[in-house]
Amino acid sequence: MDSRTSAQDVMRCDLCETAVVQMHCDTCFVNLCIACVGKHMISDESKDHKVVKFQARKSTPLYPLCTSHNKQQCILYCKQCEFSVCTECLTSDQHLGHNFSDILKVVDEIKDKIIKEQIELHETIYPTYQDIASDVQNKMSQLEKEYGDLSTAITKHGEDWHREIDKLVKKLKAKVDEMKNTQLQTLQKHLDEINKKMSDIKDEIDSIEMAIDTNDMSKLFSITPMASVINLYRNLPQKLVPILPKFIPRKIQELGKLFGTLSSSSLTSDKHGYSMKTTQKSPEAAPPVKQLLDEPETVTTIDTGYKSYLYNVACLSDEEIWTSGFDSTMKLYNINQGSLLKSITIKSGYKPSDIAVTKSGDLVYTDYLDRTVNIVKNEKIEEVIRLQNWRPEGVCSTSSGDFLVIMDSDDNTQTKVVCYSGSTEKQTIQFDDKNKPLYSSGLYVRYITTSDYITENRNLDICVSDWGARAVVVVNQAGKLRFRYTGHTPAPKNKSFSPVGITTDSQSHILTADYNNDCVHIIDQDGQFLRYIDCGLSEPIGLCTDTNVNLFVAQYGNRQVKKIKYLK
Known part of the structure; x- marks a missing residue:
């Protein structure tokens, strides 16, 4: 087990890594045993090392260094300029007539203010945000359900439309078959009449051939006068031209208006105002006329x-x-x-x-x-x-x-x-x-x-x-x-x-x-x-x-x- 990292072991000196910690440098944030204090003090003589008992660590205030006077600690705070100053700054022209406070007093005031703000953040603001987050999460869950219901309703409406369209297609196709059969029957009757006349003409042709081929004059005189027969067949039958019905479809673009539309969606803020108003404007809404x-x-x-x-x-x-x-x-x-x-x-x-x-x-x-x-x-x-x-x-x-x-x-x-x-x-x-x-x-x-x-x-x-x-x-x-x-x-x-x-x-x-x-x-x-x-x-x-x-x-x-x- 590593003695430096084990949670079951006592803290060791950061320098020798073996002796038990007894002291602490508040300047360098280093844990020290008594034997290593001197070594640490001379390790960086440019610093003013503040070595205290380990139990009293962080008790030594670390004053900020003055930006105008090198290495001078700022122990005062200028109220007019609102920044820390050293004792040499008091005599400079920059701070003539200004009021100064002990910087530790100012720090205490800042700490008090920060602690109050921390308490407000921890006890009031953060729980409020938790409630808001929970409210938004609930709204999102509800939104998922309601949008699901909306999609289901649209799907059902689409299925209803499919059934009605299937019925309409079946009805129109039945009407097409009815029209076709009517015209085919009429044409078939017309064809039968033409075939009957063709048979009669063939019989006339056969009769004429038999009369021509015989020596029996009585048969030749018995044939109906040819002029009247030919005139009968010269009157050709009526020409029937079927006219088909036309299917005139509606434009598919119009289907959307007939099927149904969606109203615009929006997110609006309630009177408590914890969410931003993001209402979407309907693109069809006419804007007010402005000159x-x-x-x-x-x-x-x-x-x-x-x-x-x-x-x-x-x-x-x-x-x-x-x-x-x-x-x-x-x-x-x-x-x-x-x-x-x-x-x-x-x-x-x-x-x-x-x-x-x-x-x-x-x-x-x-x-x-x-x-x-x-x-x-x-x-x-x-x-x-x-x-x-x-x-x-x-x-x-x-x-x-x-x-x-x-x-x-x-x-x-x-x-x-x-x-x-x-x-x-x-x-x-x-x-x-x-x-x-x-x-x-x-x-x-x-x-x-x-x-x-x-x-x-x-x-x-x-x-x-x-x-x-x-x-x-x-x-x-x-x-x-x-x-x-x-x-x-x-x-x-x-x-x-x-x-x-x-x-x-x-x-x-x-x-x-x-x-x-x-x-x-x-x-x-x-x-x-x-x-x-x-x-x-x-x-x-x-x-x-x-x-x-x-x-x-x-x-x-x-x-x-x-x-x-x-x-x-």
Whole structure:
């Protein structure tokens, strides 16, 4: 048994590891026997060793060292400056006229406060959180049951539908058989009549042949006059043309409305308020109509602290925004306080081409260098899409939870928009009705950032800011071109239209940053210009809007985000 680690043995000296512990150095936190005290005292003469009896360990206060006077212990506390000081600090100009307290008294006060807080945490707050956790767990269990019941009800309804559809199919097929038999019977009767006439004609032919071959003239004169017989058969029978019934199916897309729908789900906070309100808004709910302000106004400005350039901004909530710049770090800021809450570094160590936030609040980013689209969940990065022969630029999360990604080919000769459900490609949008490219290729030089940004409008139009073409390109959900917006004159700085960041709002307005003219263009969902927003903007690049229809503008050079109110 190891004498140093056995719980059944007495404690041994940390130096000799054999003698029983009798002393303790409060400075170095070392257990000593009497014989080793002297050895320890001279082991590091730069320290003021406080050796006490083992039973009295931790009784010697360890004063902090003064930052202004080397090796001096701080035995006082300056109330005005709120930090510890040594006796030499008392005579310095920095503390003239200040009030001082014994640092041990201050420490005791802090300990009393901490002990009270510890008691509150241990006896009140922690048990309360336990109760809340138990309540949430019970709700989750109940939720599992109720959602199971909901799924069962849908399954049962589906089985009922299957039975009714089987009956309907059987009934329709029986009617088809009935119609077929009726028409076949009619045609069969008609065929029988034709066959009867064919038999009569054959008999006439045989009679004529017999009369011709005989020498008996009476038989020849007994034959019915041929003109009347031939005229009888020259009147051909009626031609019957069967007309089949047509099956006209209803569109399968209509089945969902007939089968039934689900109401929206939500999580709401109760009056005690221990859970955040996260009610989901129904996408069908029409937003209140809001008019444009006569003069947009800047609400607040946030310094993001990027050392180089700022590119993108995305709203997590009405209080928090994600940003990214010309480095590998994405930053989450509190809007009202302007404080940094969180930082995430992308895997490749390059820079995000674009960022977006999903309906569930997860951060999504594209990595042009790494050819990937990634999602951040619980601060862990998961690769969702990896491209081959293409590189991703702009990205957005749609109202249905899909991703829209705009991308360039490796040789920079093609640009397209692809819709993904998770990692599955659903739709590609690249050419118009005349098989001409909808978007300009990446052959031009990128002066400031990735060339194209993308967003989805409330009417499900897909809006792309095509920097190379100096246009906003808008297609409908099916990928058919609706319009191109190429700017409005006169522009604030009379420079060429240079669209970069793009976003939409609850009014279906399309807003795009004009980098050259230091402004934001607002157009309606049909491409009609409404107004400019400048508000002293400088090199605007990334855009987003929150649920209160405030506009956030990322400014490239000064690395600031401006929050702007532009609707009444």
